[in-house]
Amino acid sequence: MEVGVNFVGTAPRARSAKASILPLELKGVSFSVAGERLIGEIFCRLESGTRTVILGPNGAGKSLLLRLCHGLLQPSSGEVFWRGADGLDPTRCQAMVFQRPVMLRRSAAANVDYALALRKIPRSERGDIVREVLDQTGLARFAGQAARTLSFGEQQKLALARAWALKPQVLFLDEPTASLDPAATRAVEQIVAAIHAAGTKIIMTTHDLGQARRLADEILFLHKGRLIERGPAERFFTAPETAAARAFISGELLW
Amino acid sequence: MTDFGAAFAAAFRLVVTLDANLVEIVLLSLRVSLGAVAIATLIGMPLGAIVALFRFPGRTGAVVVLNALMGLPPVVVGLIVYLLLSRAGPLGVLGLLFTPTAMVIAQVILVTPIIAALTRQVIDDLWGEYAEQLRSLGAGPAQALPTLLWDGRFTLLIAVLAGFGRASAEVGAVMIVGGNIDHVTRVMTTAIALEVSKGDLALALGLGLILIALSLGINGTAYVLKGAAQWRSV
Ligand SMILES: Nc1ncnc2c1ncn2[C@@H]1O[C@H](COP(=O)(O)OP(=O)(O)OP(=O)(O)O)[C@@H](O)[C@H]1O
Ligand SMILES: [Mg+2]
Numbered sequence: 001m002e003v004g005v006n007f008v009g010t011a012p013r014a015r016s017a018k019a020s021i022l023p024l025e026l027k028g029v030s031f032s033v034a035g036e037r038l039i040g041e042i043f044c045r046l047e048s049g050t051r052t053v054i055l056g057p058n059g060a061g062k063s064l065l066l067r068l069c070h071g072l073l074q075p076s077s078g079e080v081f082w083r084g085a086d087g088l089d090p091t092r093c094q095a096m097v098f099q100r101p102v103m104l105r106r107s108a109a110a111n112v113d114y115a116l117a118l119r120k121i122p123r124s125e126r127g128d129i130v131r132e133v134l135d136q137t138g139l140a141r142f143a144g145q146a147a148r149t150l151s152f153g154e155q156q157k158l159a160l161a162r163a164w165a166l167k168p169q170v171l172f173l174d175e176p177t178a179s180l181d182p183a184a185t186r187a188v189e190q191i192v193a194a195i196h197a198a199g200t201k202i203i204m205t206t207h208d209l210g211q212a213r214r215l216a217d218e219i220l221f222l223h224k225g226r227l228i229e230r231g232p233a234e235r236f237f238t239a240p241e242t243a244a245a246r247a248f249i250s251g252e253l254l255w
Numbered sequence: 256m257t258d259f260g261a262a263f264a265a266a267f268r269l270v271v272t273l274d275a276n277l278v279e280i281v282l283l284s285l286r287v288s289l290g291a292v293a294i295a296t297l298i299g300m301p302l303g304a305i306v307a308l309f310r311f312p313g314r315t316g317a318v319v320v321l322n323a324l325m326g327l328p329p330v331v332v333g334l335i336v337y338l339l340l341s342r343a344g345p346l347g348v349l350g351l352l353f354t355p356t357a358m359v360i361a362q363v364i365l366v367t368p369i370i371a372a373l374t375r376q377v378i379d380d381l382w383g384e385y386a387e388q389l390r391s392l393g394a395g396p397a398q399a400l401p402t403l404l405w406d407g408r409f410t411l412l413i414a415v416l417a418g419f420g421r422a423s424a425e426v427g428a429v430m431i432v433g434g435n436i437d438h439v440t441r442v443m444t445t446a447i448a449l450e451v452s453k454g455d456l457a458l459a460l461g462l463g464l465i466l467i468a469l470s471l472g473i474n475g476t477a478y479v480l481k482g483a484a485q486w487r488s489v
Pocket of ligand 1: 033038056057058059060061062063064065207
């Protein structure tokens with residue numbers, strides 16, 4: 001029986017046989033600060049395999065919801081439940097790319113290596129994994145460069161490489177392409193697609209509708225902290241059910 | 256005015272002749288102060304980082320005490336160490352009173368709170384920026400501690416320099432526990448105090464100028480080294 005997130009060699013797809021911590025179930029999750037409810041009561045269940053995109057205007061609560069799911073915030077009420085966890089430590093099976101990723105003051109390669117070391121991957125295996133993910137994200141030539149001297153787009157790719165190196169079952173991405181140029185946006189979307197193709201569940205936020213159309217299998221539409229619409233991406237974009245979603249899609253939703 | 260002219264002349268004469276007494280005093284000063292700062296760094300940095308990163312009962316009090324201890328009066332510390340190390344004191348058997356070791360001990364007590372308090376603030380700020388990212392990667396406070404000390408290394412240099420400033424400038428503690436014994440425990444500050452009491456103000460001021468120059472030299476070196484290292488690792 002396999003336990004934890006042990007790497008079998010460095011093969012990126014060696015994980016398929018492993019038990020999944022998914023589905024993720026939110027059982028009436030809410031989050032309040034000083035009595036003000038920022039996240040409504042959210043009930044939903046996220047299955048493995050699909051790419052879930054959380055859409056909503058600025059301040060809708062997308063980042064908060066991701067943090068709650070990832071375990072960085074404790075819900076004020078309700079529960080974030082990994083139905084498949086069954087003995088697995090869910091926190092070790094997830095990774096997150098933040099809206100503003102933090103790079104450590106060391107080389108790009110060392111940033112990836114650091115994440116692997118925290119997951120107790122043996123030193124002898126880390127070098128190969130680091131090289132592999134830097135290659136896959138087109139960062140090989142920056143391996144030795146101080147991470148903080150990389151451009152914003154390169155840092156975003158490095159954050160993806162660092163997350164990918166952990167071979168998470170679930171990857172959370174918080175607006176991974178906000179303020180990137182179109183080419184860098186494409187590159188990041190391709191990396192996300194590759195990570196997904198390798199078997200990782202994607203849960204990401206964006207307010208870029210084009211990106212949502214390109215990447216989403218399923219949309220969660222958040223408005224003022226509430227999950228007001230949810231469904232397959234195609235249906236959401238062609239036949240939105242709520243007035244707010246219709247307004248958002250046509251670019252008219254005001255906060 | 257003539258005092259200042261004479262002081263520069265005295266300082267100049269001492270330096271160019273490489274006065275043996277002066278060299279001895281300068282070397283002992285550096286040994287005591289740098290030694291104390293090194294030890295205080297080893298204690299103070301982890302201590303400050305622990306207070307910054309871990310939540311424990313009485314933490315707020317610990318922060319206030321740490322900040323307050325930055326202002327420990329050197330004479331009081333000297334007196335306490337004196338009482339501990341004197342023949343009748345609990346550590347009297349060690350026979351450390353009036354030795355450079357006693358001076359180092361006193362300065363470690365003076366400098367550790369400075370380095371710990373400044374480190375706490377630096378690490379606190381850094382943790383605010385890093386916390387979510389590190390927690391997401393699976394690091395708790397214990398794993399974050401060495402990471403943040405390393406990432407804050409350029410800012411933390413100022414804590415070490417502040418500690419060195421305190422150690423090299425204080426006279427009260429080293430005077431009491433060292434005794435200003437010629438060729439044994441005489442350092443720059445105690446030598447200055449002695450010359451002042453003897454009335455040789457020019458020599459005292461000359462020594463003072465050399466002390467300031469030393470401090471400038473150490474800080475300048477640190478700054479240049481920092482610049483060189485930072486350029487490579489941002
Ligand atoms: N710690 C906090 N204290 C008080 N209010 C908060 C806190 N964190 C978030 N908020 C508020 O909660 C709301 C949702 O914030 P969140 O960052 O989740 O928005 P978002 O949907 O990610 O927006 P954006 O698209 O701009 O990133 C905002 O109005 C924000 O001001
Ligand atoms: Mg956000």
